[in-house]
Amino acid sequence: xxxLTLGFPTPEIPPGPxxxxxxxxxxxxxxxxxxxxxxxxxxxxxxASAAVYExxxxxxxxxxxxxALRR
Amino acid sequence: xxISLALVGVIASAIAPIADAQQTPGVFYNFRVxxxxxxxxxxxxxxxxxxxxxxDPVSRxxxxxxxxxxxxAFTPNTISLFxxxxxxxxxxxxxxxxxGQVLLxxxxxxxxxxxxxxADNLCSQVQCLAENGLPQTAAAINWPLQNGGTYTDYxxxxxxxxxxxxxxxxxxxxxxxxxxxxxxxLELTGTVPPGAPIExxxxxxxxxxxxIVPPQEVTVKPGETASLDLNPxxxxxxxxLLKVVVPVVAPPAGAASxxxxxxxxxxFNAEDQQGSMLAxxxxxxxxxxxxxxxxxxxLAPGQTIALLVSALPPGNPSHPPEPCIAxxxxxxxxxxxxxxxxxxxxxxxx
Numbered sequence: 001x002x003x004l005t006l007g008f009p010t011p012e013i014p015p016g017p018x019x020x021x022x023x024x025x026x027x028x029x030x031x032x033x034x035x036x037x038x039x040x041x042x043x044x045x046x047x048a049s050a051a052v053y054e055x056x057x058x059x060x061x062x063x064x065x066x067x068a069l070r071r
Numbered sequence: 072x073x074i075s076l077a078l079v080g081v082i083a084s085a086i087a088p089i090a091d092a093q094q095t096p097g098v099f100y101n102f103r104v105x106x107x108x109x110x111x112x113x114x115x116x117x118x119x120x121x122x123x124x125x126x127d128p129v130s131r132x133x134x135x136x137x138x139x140x141x142x143x144a145f146t147p148n149t150i151s152l153f154x155x156x157x158x159x160x161x162x163x164x165x166x167x168x169x170x171g172q173v174l175l176x177x178x179x180x181x182x183x184x185x186x187x188x189x190a191d192n193l194c195s196q197v198q199c200l201a202e203n204g205l206p207q208t209a210a211a212i213n214w215p216l217q218n219g220g221t222y223t224d225y226x227x228x229x230x231x232x233x234x235x236x237x238x239x240x241x242x243x244x245x246x247x248x249x250x251x252x253x254x255x256x257l258e259l260t261g262t263v264p265p266g267a268p269i270e271x272x273x274x275x276x277x278x279x280x281x282x283i284v285p286p287q288e289v290t291v292k293p294g295e296t297a298s299l300d301l302n303p304x305x306x307x308x309x310x311x312l313l314k315v316v317v318p319v320v321a322p323p324a325g326a327a328s329x330x331x332x333x334x335x336x337x338x339f340n341a342e343d344q345q346g347s348m349l350a351x352x353x354x355x356x357x358x359x360x361x362x363x364x365x366x367x368x369x370l371a372p373g374q375t376i377a378l379l380v381s382a383l384p385p386g387n388p389s390h391p392p393e394p395c396i397a398x399x400x401x402x403x404x405x406x407x408x409x410x411x412x413x414x415x416x417x418x419x420x421x
Contacts (some may be wrong), residue, residue, distance in 0.1 A: 001240050001278040001315065001381040002415040004399040008370040012409045025367040026401045026409055028378040033396040046395035046417075048380045050365055051242040051313070055375045056314040059244040060338070064365060 007055050122224065132185050139178035140222040143214045171212075179210055180224075240278060240315045240379045241336060243306055248339055250320045251275070252298040253332040255291040268292045269332055270323035273299040275316050277309060278381070283316060288323055291332070313377060376401070382417040394418055 006026060009064050028050040053060045122137045171182040214222040243249050255269045274286035283305050289297035289421055306314050320334050382395035400412035 001421070002399070002417060003315075003380070004378045004401075004411070004413045005375050006370075006378075006401050006410045007375040009372055010283060010410055013403060023369045024403070025369055026376060026403060027367050027406075028365045028376065029400050029402055030378070030380060031398045031400070033398075039162070043393045044396040045393040046380045046382050046397050046415075047383060048241070048365070048378065049240055049335075050368060050376060050378050052368060052370060052374050052376050053242060053244070053313055055373055057244075058314070060242045060247075060313075061374065062368070063242060064368070066127050 076318050132183060134181070134183045137180045137224050139180075140214055140216075140224075140327045142216045142220075143178055143216075143222070144217040145178075181271070214385060240317050240381055242377065243301070243314050243316055243338060245307060245314060245342070246303050247306070248303060249275070249301040249306070249318070250298050250315065250337040250339065251301070251320075252314070252335045252337065253289065253291060253320055253333070254296040255332060271292065271297075271340070272319075272321040272323055273297070274321060275299070275301045275305070276319055278315050278317065280317075283309075286319075286321065317381075321349065380415055382419045382421055386397070395421075 008024060008026075013026075028048070030046055030048045032044045032046070049063065051063045052059055073166065111145050121140065123135060132394055166183055169182060169184045171180060173180045212224045214224070216222055239248065253273065268290050269292075270290050272286045272288050275283045277283055284299075284301060287299045289299075291297050301316060306316070309316070318334075318336060320332060368376055378399050378401070380395055380397065380399060383393065395415060395417040398412055398414050401409045403409050
Protein backbone atom coordinates (compact mmCIF):
# COMPACT_ATOMS: atom_id res chain seq x y z
CA UNK A 1 0.00 0.00 0.00
CA UNK A 2 1.15 3.51 -0.76
CA UNK A 3 -0.33 6.78 0.40
CA LEU A 4 -0.13 10.42 -0.56
CA THR A 5 -1.13 13.00 2.01
CA LEU A 6 -2.05 16.64 1.75
CA GLY A 7 -2.32 18.83 4.83
CA PHE A 8 -4.41 21.98 4.87
CA PRO A 9 -3.60 24.82 4.70
CA THR A 10 -1.04 24.29 2.00
CA PRO A 11 1.14 26.77 0.15
CA GLU A 12 -0.99 26.07 -2.89
CA ILE A 13 -4.28 26.60 -1.10
CA PRO A 14 -3.98 28.89 1.89
CA PRO A 15 -7.05 29.66 4.00
CA GLY A 16 -9.26 32.40 2.69
CA PRO A 17 -8.12 35.93 3.54
CA UNK A 18 -11.29 36.79 5.43
CA UNK A 19 -12.12 33.51 7.04
CA UNK A 20 -9.31 31.38 8.38
CA UNK A 21 -11.64 28.45 8.96
CA UNK A 22 -12.83 28.32 5.37
CA UNK A 23 -13.05 24.83 4.00
CA UNK A 24 -11.63 23.92 0.65
CA UNK A 25 -12.47 21.06 -1.60
CA UNK A 26 -9.85 18.81 -3.09
CA UNK A 27 -10.37 15.91 -5.44
CA UNK A 28 -8.29 12.77 -4.88
CA UNK A 29 -7.14 11.43 -8.25
CA UNK A 30 -5.54 8.18 -9.35
CA UNK A 31 -4.21 8.24 -12.90
CA UNK A 32 -3.15 4.96 -14.41
CA UNK A 33 0.15 4.57 -16.20
CA UNK A 34 -0.19 5.99 -19.70
CA UNK A 35 0.12 3.77 -22.73
CA UNK A 36 2.65 4.84 -25.34
CA UNK A 37 1.88 4.42 -29.06
CA UNK A 38 3.33 1.21 -30.44
CA UNK A 39 3.96 -0.22 -26.99
CA UNK A 40 1.98 -3.04 -25.47
CA UNK A 41 -0.63 -1.57 -23.15
CA UNK A 42 0.13 -1.61 -19.47
CA UNK A 43 -2.47 -3.38 -17.42
CA UNK A 44 -2.92 -1.69 -14.11
CA UNK A 45 -5.55 -2.11 -11.45
CA UNK A 46 -5.62 -0.23 -8.19
CA UNK A 47 -7.76 -0.14 -5.12
CA ALA A 48 -8.03 3.38 -3.84
CA SER A 49 -9.55 5.05 -0.82
CA ALA A 50 -9.28 8.46 0.74
CA ALA A 51 -9.57 9.59 4.33
CA VAL A 52 -9.51 12.88 6.18
CA TYR A 53 -7.97 12.98 9.63
CA GLU A 54 -6.87 15.50 12.20
CA UNK A 55 -3.31 16.39 11.41
CA UNK A 56 -2.08 16.34 15.00
CA UNK A 57 -4.00 13.43 16.49
CA UNK A 58 -4.55 11.09 13.58
CA UNK A 59 -8.24 10.91 14.45
CA UNK A 60 -10.08 9.96 11.29
CA UNK A 61 -13.02 12.12 10.32
CA UNK A 62 -14.38 10.75 7.08
CA UNK A 63 -13.61 8.14 4.48
CA UNK A 64 -14.54 7.25 0.96
CA UNK A 65 -13.54 4.38 -1.24
CA UNK A 66 -12.86 4.55 -4.93
CA UNK A 67 -13.37 1.92 -7.54
CA ALA A 68 -10.73 -0.29 -9.03
CA LEU A 69 -9.27 1.13 -12.17
CA ARG A 70 -8.20 -0.81 -15.17
CA ARG A 71 -6.66 -0.11 -18.48
CA UNK B 72 -38.28 -21.57 -14.88
CA UNK B 73 -37.16 -22.72 -11.50
CA ILE B 74 -33.77 -24.36 -11.54
CA SER B 75 -33.93 -25.74 -8.01
CA LEU B 76 -33.52 -29.43 -8.47
CA ALA B 77 -35.74 -31.40 -6.17
CA LEU B 78 -35.62 -35.13 -5.95
CA VAL B 79 -39.38 -35.26 -5.89
CA GLY B 80 -41.23 -34.56 -9.06
CA VAL B 81 -38.47 -32.74 -10.85
CA ILE B 82 -37.35 -33.38 -14.34
CA ALA B 83 -33.95 -34.01 -15.74
CA SER B 84 -33.75 -31.18 -18.22
CA ALA B 85 -31.34 -31.13 -21.11
CA ILE B 86 -28.96 -28.39 -22.10
CA ALA B 87 -28.65 -27.05 -25.60
CA PRO B 88 -25.93 -28.72 -27.66
CA ILE B 89 -22.49 -27.28 -27.20
CA ALA B 90 -21.50 -25.87 -30.56
CA ASP B 91 -18.02 -24.68 -29.75
CA ALA B 92 -15.57 -26.54 -27.56
CA GLN B 93 -13.29 -23.53 -27.20
CA GLN B 94 -12.54 -23.06 -23.55
CA THR B 95 -12.54 -19.89 -21.55
CA PRO B 96 -9.15 -19.34 -19.92
CA GLY B 97 -8.67 -18.14 -16.42
CA VAL B 98 -11.97 -19.29 -15.01
CA PHE B 99 -12.08 -21.81 -12.25
CA TYR B 100 -14.99 -22.57 -10.04
CA ASN B 101 -15.03 -24.20 -6.69
CA PHE B 102 -18.22 -25.48 -5.26
CA ARG B 103 -19.69 -25.41 -1.85
CA VAL B 104 -22.64 -27.30 -0.52
CA UNK B 105 -24.74 -25.46 2.01
CA UNK B 106 -27.62 -26.98 3.89
CA UNK B 107 -30.89 -25.66 5.20
CA UNK B 108 -33.68 -27.23 7.25
CA UNK B 109 -37.27 -26.66 6.28
CA UNK B 110 -40.39 -27.57 8.26
CA UNK B 111 -39.03 -30.44 10.18
CA UNK B 112 -39.46 -31.10 13.89
CA UNK B 113 -37.46 -32.20 15.68
CA UNK B 114 -34.59 -30.54 13.91
CA UNK B 115 -32.21 -32.68 11.97
CA UNK B 116 -28.80 -32.89 13.54
CA UNK B 117 -25.96 -33.35 11.13
CA UNK B 118 -22.57 -33.96 12.68
CA UNK B 119 -20.66 -35.60 9.87
CA UNK B 120 -19.59 -33.91 6.64
CA UNK B 121 -22.03 -35.04 3.98
CA UNK B 122 -20.67 -33.43 0.87
CA UNK B 123 -17.42 -33.52 -1.04
CA UNK B 124 -16.48 -31.91 -4.31
CA UNK B 125 -13.49 -31.40 -6.52
CA UNK B 126 -12.74 -29.51 -9.71
CA ASP B 127 -10.32 -30.36 -12.49
CA PRO B 128 -9.21 -27.21 -14.33
CA VAL B 129 -7.87 -29.26 -17.24
CA SER B 130 -11.09 -31.00 -18.14
CA ARG B 131 -13.08 -28.07 -16.71
CA UNK B 132 -15.29 -30.42 -14.83
CA UNK B 133 -16.36 -30.37 -11.23
CA UNK B 134 -17.78 -33.42 -9.50
CA UNK B 135 -19.24 -33.99 -6.08
CA UNK B 136 -21.38 -36.22 -3.97
CA UNK B 137 -23.83 -35.62 -1.17
CA UNK B 138 -25.15 -38.21 1.21
CA UNK B 139 -28.75 -38.09 2.38
CA UNK B 140 -29.39 -36.33 5.69
CA UNK B 141 -30.58 -38.21 8.77
CA UNK B 142 -34.29 -38.92 8.51
CA UNK B 143 -34.30 -39.09 4.75
CA ALA B 144 -37.14 -41.18 3.35
CA PHE B 145 -37.59 -42.19 -0.24
CA THR B 146 -41.10 -42.02 -1.57
CA PRO B 147 -42.68 -43.63 -4.61
CA ASN B 148 -42.32 -40.33 -6.42
CA THR B 149 -38.63 -40.06 -5.85
CA ILE B 150 -36.66 -39.94 -9.04
CA SER B 151 -33.03 -40.70 -9.54
CA LEU B 152 -31.89 -38.07 -12.01
CA PHE B 153 -31.58 -34.35 -11.75
CA UNK B 154 -29.77 -31.68 -13.66
CA UNK B 155 -30.14 -28.77 -16.00
CA UNK B 156 -28.66 -25.55 -17.26
CA UNK B 157 -27.33 -23.07 -14.73
CA UNK B 158 -25.64 -19.72 -15.19
CA UNK B 159 -21.95 -18.94 -15.18
CA UNK B 160 -21.42 -17.04 -11.91
CA UNK B 161 -18.90 -14.65 -13.41
CA UNK B 162 -21.71 -12.46 -14.65
CA UNK B 163 -21.49 -13.35 -18.32
CA UNK B 164 -24.62 -15.48 -18.05
CA UNK B 165 -23.13 -18.29 -20.04
CA UNK B 166 -24.59 -21.71 -19.56
CA UNK B 167 -23.03 -24.42 -17.46
CA UNK B 168 -24.30 -27.96 -17.64
CA UNK B 169 -25.21 -29.72 -14.40
CA UNK B 170 -25.98 -33.41 -14.36
CA GLY B 171 -26.86 -35.44 -11.33
CA GLN B 172 -27.84 -38.90 -10.25
CA VAL B 173 -29.06 -40.38 -7.00
CA LEU B 174 -28.33 -43.94 -5.98
CA LEU B 175 -31.65 -44.83 -4.37
CA UNK B 176 -30.40 -47.74 -2.37
CA UNK B 177 -27.41 -45.86 -0.96
CA UNK B 178 -28.98 -42.43 -0.48
CA UNK B 179 -26.16 -40.62 -2.27
CA UNK B 180 -26.46 -37.88 -4.86
CA UNK B 181 -23.68 -37.49 -7.41
CA UNK B 182 -23.34 -34.43 -9.57
CA UNK B 183 -21.10 -33.25 -12.38
CA UNK B 184 -20.79 -29.77 -13.78
CA UNK B 185 -18.92 -28.78 -16.91
CA UNK B 186 -17.85 -25.20 -17.47
CA UNK B 187 -16.01 -23.15 -20.07
CA UNK B 188 -16.50 -23.10 -23.81
CA UNK B 189 -20.09 -22.00 -23.73
CA ALA B 190 -19.65 -18.53 -25.12
CA ASP B 191 -22.34 -19.15 -27.70
CA ASN B 192 -24.80 -20.49 -25.16
CA LEU B 193 -26.32 -17.74 -23.09
CA CYS B 194 -28.96 -18.07 -20.45
CA SER B 195 -31.25 -15.91 -22.51
CA GLN B 196 -31.32 -18.69 -25.09
CA VAL B 197 -31.77 -21.77 -22.94
CA GLN B 198 -33.74 -20.41 -19.99
CA CYS B 199 -31.33 -21.06 -17.17
CA LEU B 200 -33.23 -18.51 -15.18
CA ALA B 201 -34.72 -18.48 -11.74
CA GLU B 202 -38.33 -17.60 -11.09
CA ASN B 203 -37.42 -13.96 -10.61
CA GLY B 204 -36.01 -13.84 -14.13
CA LEU B 205 -32.41 -13.57 -13.03
CA PRO B 206 -29.70 -16.09 -13.82
CA GLN B 207 -29.58 -18.92 -11.36
CA THR B 208 -26.11 -20.03 -10.43
CA ALA B 209 -26.94 -22.56 -7.77
CA ALA B 210 -28.95 -25.73 -7.53
CA ALA B 211 -30.94 -27.18 -4.65
CA ILE B 212 -31.57 -30.79 -3.78
CA ASN B 213 -34.63 -31.26 -1.59
CA TRP B 214 -34.50 -34.43 0.45
CA PRO B 215 -37.93 -35.59 1.67
CA LEU B 216 -37.90 -36.52 5.34
CA GLN B 217 -39.86 -39.08 7.28
CA ASN B 218 -41.93 -36.52 9.15
CA GLY B 219 -42.98 -34.75 6.00
CA GLY B 220 -40.37 -32.03 6.14
CA THR B 221 -37.65 -31.25 3.70
CA TYR B 222 -33.92 -30.95 4.04
CA THR B 223 -32.36 -28.84 1.33
CA ASP B 224 -28.78 -28.95 0.14
CA TYR B 225 -27.62 -26.13 -2.05
CA UNK B 226 -24.80 -26.59 -4.50
CA UNK B 227 -23.52 -23.07 -4.84
CA UNK B 228 -20.93 -21.61 -7.14
CA UNK B 229 -20.94 -17.90 -6.74
CA UNK B 230 -18.85 -14.85 -7.37
CA UNK B 231 -16.54 -13.36 -4.85
CA UNK B 232 -18.00 -10.83 -2.53
CA UNK B 233 -17.04 -7.22 -2.96
CA UNK B 234 -14.71 -7.01 -0.01
CA UNK B 235 -12.98 -10.18 -1.05
CA UNK B 236 -12.23 -8.80 -4.49
CA UNK B 237 -11.88 -5.23 -3.33
CA UNK B 238 -10.26 -5.20 0.11
CA UNK B 239 -9.90 -1.45 0.48
CA UNK B 240 -7.53 -0.21 3.14
CA UNK B 241 -9.41 1.70 5.82
CA UNK B 242 -7.94 4.25 8.24
CA UNK B 243 -9.03 4.01 11.85
CA UNK B 244 -8.49 6.34 14.78
CA UNK B 245 -6.88 5.11 17.94
CA UNK B 246 -9.48 4.35 20.60
CA UNK B 247 -12.26 3.46 18.20
CA UNK B 248 -13.76 0.14 17.24
CA UNK B 249 -14.16 -0.89 13.61
CA UNK B 250 -17.05 -3.26 12.95
CA UNK B 251 -17.25 -5.30 9.76
CA UNK B 252 -20.79 -6.43 9.01
CA UNK B 253 -22.09 -8.71 6.30
CA UNK B 254 -25.74 -9.14 5.38
CA UNK B 255 -27.31 -11.69 3.10
CA UNK B 256 -29.66 -9.72 0.84
CA LEU B 257 -33.37 -10.47 1.08
CA GLU B 258 -33.63 -10.31 -2.66
CA LEU B 259 -30.65 -12.10 -4.05
CA THR B 260 -29.22 -11.33 -7.43
CA GLY B 261 -30.10 -14.73 -8.79
CA THR B 262 -26.89 -16.40 -7.76
CA VAL B 263 -28.28 -18.22 -4.75
CA PRO B 264 -31.68 -19.85 -4.31
CA PRO B 265 -34.14 -18.04 -2.05
CA GLY B 266 -33.57 -18.90 1.57
CA ALA B 267 -30.09 -20.29 1.09
CA PRO B 268 -27.56 -19.48 3.81
CA ILE B 269 -24.24 -17.95 2.85
CA GLU B 270 -20.97 -18.75 4.56
CA UNK B 271 -17.98 -16.46 4.74
CA UNK B 272 -14.91 -15.72 6.81
CA UNK B 273 -14.54 -12.23 8.25
CA UNK B 274 -11.19 -10.79 9.16
CA UNK B 275 -8.94 -7.77 9.47
CA UNK B 276 -5.44 -7.65 8.07
CA UNK B 277 -2.66 -5.11 8.26
CA UNK B 278 -1.28 -3.50 5.14
CA UNK B 279 1.22 -6.35 4.77
CA UNK B 280 -1.57 -8.91 4.62
CA UNK B 281 -1.06 -10.29 8.12
CA UNK B 282 -4.15 -11.08 10.23
CA ILE B 283 -4.65 -8.61 13.07
CA VAL B 284 -7.26 -10.71 14.86
CA PRO B 285 -8.30 -14.35 14.39
CA PRO B 286 -10.70 -14.62 11.44
CA GLN B 287 -14.26 -15.60 12.19
CA GLU B 288 -16.44 -17.91 10.12
CA VAL B 289 -20.07 -16.84 9.85
CA THR B 290 -23.24 -18.16 8.26
CA VAL B 291 -26.08 -15.79 7.39
CA LYS B 292 -29.48 -16.41 5.89
CA PRO B 293 -31.27 -13.74 3.83
CA GLY B 294 -31.87 -10.71 5.97
CA GLU B 295 -29.45 -11.80 8.65
CA THR B 296 -26.30 -9.93 9.62
CA ALA B 297 -23.07 -11.14 11.16
CA SER B 298 -20.22 -8.96 12.32
CA LEU B 299 -16.65 -8.92 13.54
CA ASP B 300 -15.19 -6.14 15.69
CA LEU B 301 -11.67 -4.82 15.66
CA ASN B 302 -11.23 -3.30 19.10
CA PRO B 303 -8.91 -0.44 20.05
CA UNK B 304 -6.36 -2.74 21.66
CA UNK B 305 -5.81 -4.52 18.38
CA UNK B 306 -5.53 -1.22 16.54
CA UNK B 307 -3.05 0.20 19.03
CA UNK B 308 -0.31 -2.21 18.01
CA UNK B 309 -0.31 -0.90 14.45
CA UNK B 310 2.46 1.50 13.60
CA UNK B 311 2.11 5.04 12.29
CA LEU B 312 -0.01 8.01 13.24
CA LEU B 313 -2.70 7.04 10.75
CA LYS B 314 -3.67 3.45 11.53
CA VAL B 315 -4.73 1.52 8.44
CA VAL B 316 -6.41 -1.87 8.37
CA VAL B 317 -7.86 -4.00 5.58
CA PRO B 318 -11.26 -5.58 6.26
CA VAL B 319 -11.65 -8.84 4.40
CA VAL B 320 -14.62 -11.03 3.55
CA ALA B 321 -13.04 -14.31 2.52
CA PRO B 322 -14.41 -17.71 1.50
CA PRO B 323 -15.23 -20.21 4.21
CA ALA B 324 -12.64 -22.82 5.04
CA GLY B 325 -12.23 -25.31 2.23
CA ALA B 326 -13.91 -23.14 -0.39
CA ALA B 327 -12.46 -20.83 -2.98
CA SER B 328 -15.39 -18.49 -3.33
CA UNK B 329 -18.11 -16.87 -1.32
CA UNK B 330 -21.55 -15.86 -2.43
CA UNK B 331 -22.37 -12.18 -2.80
CA UNK B 332 -22.97 -10.40 0.47
CA UNK B 333 -23.54 -6.81 1.35
CA UNK B 334 -20.70 -5.68 3.57
CA UNK B 335 -20.63 -2.56 5.68
CA UNK B 336 -18.07 -0.91 7.91
CA UNK B 337 -18.93 1.05 11.01
CA UNK B 338 -16.58 3.01 13.20
CA PHE B 339 -17.71 3.76 16.75
CA ASN B 340 -16.57 4.66 20.22
CA ALA B 341 -17.33 1.82 22.60
CA GLU B 342 -17.65 4.21 25.55
CA ASP B 343 -20.48 6.37 24.28
CA GLN B 344 -21.55 4.18 21.35
CA GLN B 345 -21.27 7.15 19.02
CA GLY B 346 -20.11 6.25 15.56
CA SER B 347 -20.66 6.44 11.86
CA MET B 348 -20.97 4.21 8.88
CA LEU B 349 -17.95 4.26 6.63
CA ALA B 350 -18.95 2.40 3.54
CA UNK B 351 -21.36 -0.16 2.20
CA UNK B 352 -20.06 -2.58 -0.36
CA UNK B 353 -22.47 -4.40 -2.56
CA UNK B 354 -21.72 -7.29 -4.86
CA UNK B 355 -19.32 -6.08 -7.47
CA UNK B 356 -20.27 -5.50 -11.09
CA UNK B 357 -19.04 -7.98 -13.63
CA UNK B 358 -16.40 -5.59 -14.89
CA UNK B 359 -14.30 -3.07 -12.99
CA UNK B 360 -15.28 0.54 -13.27
CA UNK B 361 -12.82 2.20 -15.65
CA UNK B 362 -12.65 5.59 -13.99
CA UNK B 363 -12.01 7.00 -10.53
CA UNK B 364 -15.10 7.60 -8.48
CA UNK B 365 -13.95 9.88 -5.71
CA UNK B 366 -16.05 12.86 -4.87
CA UNK B 367 -14.62 16.26 -3.97
CA UNK B 368 -13.56 16.11 -0.35
CA UNK B 369 -13.97 19.05 2.00
CA LEU B 370 -10.89 19.87 4.03
CA ALA B 371 -10.63 22.29 6.97
CA PRO B 372 -7.55 23.88 8.47
CA GLY B 373 -5.74 21.43 10.70
CA GLN B 374 -6.90 18.48 8.70
CA THR B 375 -5.02 16.19 6.35
CA ILE B 376 -6.32 14.07 3.53
CA ALA B 377 -4.66 10.76 2.71
CA LEU B 378 -5.07 8.97 -0.60
CA LEU B 379 -4.38 5.25 -0.16
CA VAL B 380 -3.83 2.78 -2.97
CA SER B 381 -3.01 -0.88 -3.12
CA ALA B 382 -3.00 -3.61 -5.76
CA LEU B 383 -5.59 -6.35 -5.91
CA PRO B 384 -4.56 -9.39 -3.92
CA PRO B 385 -4.14 -12.76 -5.60
CA GLY B 386 -6.63 -15.50 -4.90
CA ASN B 387 -9.59 -14.59 -7.07
CA PRO B 388 -9.53 -17.16 -9.87
CA SER B 389 -12.07 -15.33 -11.98
CA HIS B 390 -10.20 -12.07 -11.74
CA PRO B 391 -6.40 -12.46 -11.99
CA PRO B 392 -4.59 -9.73 -10.06
CA GLU B 393 -2.71 -7.03 -11.87
CA PRO B 394 -0.07 -4.60 -10.65
CA CYS B 395 -1.09 -1.12 -9.64
CA ILE B 396 0.87 1.34 -11.74
CA ALA B 397 -0.46 4.84 -11.35
CA UNK B 398 0.12 8.38 -10.25
CA UNK B 399 -1.56 9.83 -7.18
CA UNK B 400 -2.41 13.48 -6.86
CA UNK B 401 -4.96 15.98 -5.67
CA UNK B 402 -6.75 18.63 -7.65
CA UNK B 403 -8.70 21.71 -6.66
CA UNK B 404 -12.25 22.35 -7.81
CA UNK B 405 -10.92 23.80 -11.05
CA UNK B 406 -8.95 20.68 -11.79
CA UNK B 407 -5.58 22.24 -11.05
CA UNK B 408 -3.01 20.10 -9.23
CA UNK B 409 -2.63 20.75 -5.52
CA UNK B 410 0.52 19.68 -3.70
CA UNK B 411 2.91 17.02 -4.94
CA UNK B 412 2.08 13.98 -7.00
CA UNK B 413 3.42 10.49 -6.41
CA UNK B 414 4.00 7.61 -8.85
CA UNK B 415 3.31 4.11 -7.52
CA UNK B 416 4.20 0.69 -8.89
CA UNK B 417 2.77 -2.03 -6.67
CA UNK B 418 2.84 -5.76 -7.24
CA UNK B 419 -0.43 -7.70 -6.79
CA UNK B 420 -1.36 -7.90 -3.15
CA UNK B 421 0.92 -5.06 -2.06
